[in-house]
Amino acid sequence: xxxxxxxxxxxxxxxxxxxxxxxxxxxxxxxxxxxxxxxxxxxxxxxxxxxxxxxxxxxxxxxxxxxxxxxxxxxxxxxxxxxxxxxxxxxxxxxxxxxxxxxxxxxxxxxxxxxxxxxxxxxxxxxxxxxxxxxxxxxxxxxxxxxxxxxxxxxxxxxxxxxxxxxxxxxxxxxxxxxxxxxxxxxxxxxxxxxxx
Numbered sequence: 001x002x003x004x005x006x007x008x009x010x011x012x013x014x015x016x017x018x019x020x021x022x023x024x025x026x027x028x029x030x031x032x033x034x035x036x037x038x039x040x041x042x043x044x045x046x047x048x049x050x051x052x053x054x055x056x057x058x059x060x061x062x063x064x065x066x067x068x069x070x071x072x073x074x075x076x077x078x079x080x081x082x083x084x085x086x087x088x089x090x091x092x093x094x095x096x097x098x099x100x101x102x103x104x105x106x107x108x109x110x111x112x113x114x115x116x117x118x119x120x121x122x123x124x125x126x127x128x129x130x131x132x133x134x135x136x137x138x139x140x141x142x143x144x145x146x147x148x149x150x151x152x153x154x155x156x157x158x159x160x161x162x163x164x165x166x167x168x169x170x171x172x173x174x175x176x177x178x179x180x181x182x183x184x185x186x187x188x189x190x191x192x193x194x195x196x197x
Contacts, residue, residue: 001185002192005076006069007045012062015103016110019063025195026080026113030138031120032130033086036153039178040120041066041081044188051083061085063107070192079195080113087130109141116147116194123152123175126166147194151176151187 013019029037038051045068064083069076084104108114117138121131138148152166155175166173174190176183 002189003071004045004068004188005071006067007047007050007081008067009050010065010067010080012064014062016107019107019111020065022065022067022080022113024067024078024080024113025115026082026111027116027118027191027195028082028084028108028111028114029118029120030084030108030134031086031153032122032128035086035120035122036178037083037086037120040151040153040176040187041083043176043178043181043184044191045081051081063103070196072192072196077196079115082114084108087134105137108138114146116149116191117142118149118151118191121150121152123155123158123166123173124162126152126169126173149187149190149194150174153178155182156180 010022011020029041031037041051042048045066050066051064062085066081066083067078068081069078084107087101087104108117119131119135119138135148135150142148150170150172151174153176155163156177156179158166163175166175174183174187176187178184
């Protein structure tokens with residue numbers, strides 16, 4: 001079973017021009033504000049407080065980089081988790097929102113090291129236009145060596161029929177809950193295979 005045996009925060013950057021070159025494969029985490037990106041990163045790395053989640057949705061404006069070391073029992077492999085600003089909720093001016101969106105789009109399109117886009121979707125609201133638009137946007141410029149993985153958060157809040165509806169909507173859905181660690185191992189394995197296999 002794949003696990004992460006070490007994870008450290010490296011740095012934050014405002015936009016692609018100030019992002020360092022780590023020379024490692026990157027896994028970019030995307031999703032609406034308040035979908036649970038930071039909580040998922042903490043659960044995957046088994047390190048509480050590694051990624052800081054803000055109580056104010058949309059407050060995280062920086063691109064945050066973490067070095068992680070996957071232990072696959074043969075040889076440790078390093079990669080970078082990239083926690084990208086959430087979108088959709090921020091109570092800031094339209095001009096500021098547009099600037100964030102521009103920075104985010106430039107990073108997503110032009111960062112050469114991204115191997116996996118992890119798109120987080122709230123499992124209770126799995127068919128929103130805002131999420132579909134993001135997936136369509138990524139698909140437009142996805143390179144041959146890049147993958148999109150859809151992870152549905154907060155699955156502990158679903159009953160059985162809601163889970164069935166979600167699985168019907170997306171047969172490849174990976175459901176996770178940071179509260180009870182449900183699905184975290186599957187999510188980690190899928191991300192690892194997306195980068196290294």
